[in-house]
Amino acid sequence: MFKGFKDFLMRGNVIDLAVAVVMGTAFTAIVTSVTKGVLEPLLAVLGGSSQLGFGVTLVAGKPATFIALGPIISAAINFVMVAAVLYFALILPMKTVQKRYLARKGADTDKPVPTDTELLIEIRDLLAERAAGTQNGSGGNGSEKESARVQ
Template sequence: MLKGFKDFLLRGNVIDLAVAVVIGTAFTAVVTAFTTGIINPLLAIFGDRNELGWGLQLVADKPATFIAIGPIVTAAINFLLIAAILYFVLVLPAGKAKKRWGAASKDEATELELLQEIRDLLAEGGKSAGGRHESNAPAGTTPDRHEH
């Protein structure tokens, strides 16, 4: 049971995912600081002269009815910046490296060769037995599977 758990943790996918989460979190902090320091003041230009920022006030005297548009735009900009940074810094270079140094490793090639060999052996075995398994029926007769 522990060996299976260890194999799961040491599998490449889990480690890649953990690295991606850590890097994504780091980029999120940087992009959030950028949008808070630069984008939010620029978005405040479009807002009224109140402290609530860019948005719509549904009921004039109730601040709880304010629909804030600025944070939604900020979140969308955060998402786009993080996605662009991750794509251009990690995904694109990794794809180019994979093309340059070969997509298939020796293990993958070996697996493919083994699967082809198994396929060929199975096809050959089917031909030699005529596609049928041996039966206990007397020679020259065909076994009747539905005896009444």
């Protein structure tokens, strides 16, 4: 029972989902600040409530046209801090644990991935072998039309 739970956690999906939820929440704060700090004052040019703080006034003498930059900067700093903490506290250690776990299970994590060119050369060679086998009458799954297309 615990082995299955451990395998479930080691896949990393749970950690990735938790990180996504927390980062999404932090990003929501940025969007909310932009809305309240920029869009609402632009709409307030027609009339509305006053906002004070760090920012720019669009129309002199109308405090409702004040673009508050303070909440936006605060939310951006908050987002970067949350993302950094999550990365260094959860993601980095989790990747290290996953590598060790996969190494213990015998999985080869350092296996080189073939390049596109290598894969295309391999496909070409296999098609050439298949075409040669069909032309020699030694069998094969392709028809004469397929052999002609390969050449």
